[in-house]
Amino acid sequence: MPRFEPTFTPTISYVRSLRIGHLDIWCEGRNPQSGYRCGRYKSLPIEGFDDAVTLVSIASRLRCEGCETVGKVDIRPAWDDAPAQRTSGPSETGWMTPPAPRK
Numbered sequence: 437m438p439r440f441e442p443t444f445t446p447t448i449s450y451v452r453s454l455r456i457g458h459l460d461i462w463c464e465g466r467n468p469q470s471g472y473r474c475g476r477y478k479s480l481p482i483e484g485f486d487d488a489v490t491l492v493s494i495a496s497r498l499r500c501e502g503c504e505t506v507g508k509v510d511i512r513p514a515w516d517d518a519p520a521q522r523t524s525g526p527s528e529t530g531w532m533t534p535p536a537p538r539k
C-alpha cells in the first residue's frame with residue numbers, strides 16, 4: 437500500500453494527475469460510546485476542489501458523521517479509481533485479501 441512520505445504534501449492537482457476522482461477517507465477518531473476506533477469510511481469526490489487544495493487541509497476540516505471527531509482521518513487517493521497498471525500477479529492486491537497459506 438503506498439504511503440506518503442512525510443515531506444510530500446499531496447494536493448488535489450496531484451490526485452487528478454493520477455486520474456483518480458475520489459478520496460478514500462477513514463475516521464481515526466474514537467467512538468465515544470465504545471471507546472474503540474471509529475473507522476467509518478467515506479468516499480469523497482474531488483470535483484469542486486481547487487487544484488491547489490491539499491489533502492491535509494481537507495482532512496483537517498472533515499467531521500465524522502459517526503463519532504463527531506473533527507480533522508482526525510486517514511485520507512488518501514482512491515487508488516481503485518486509477519487506470520489499471522497491473523503488471524504482476526495477484527500479490528499486488530494482497531493487502532485486501534488474507535495472505536495465501538505458504539506451502
Ligand SMILES: [Zn+2]
Nearest residue numbers: 463474500503
Ligand atoms: Zn468517526
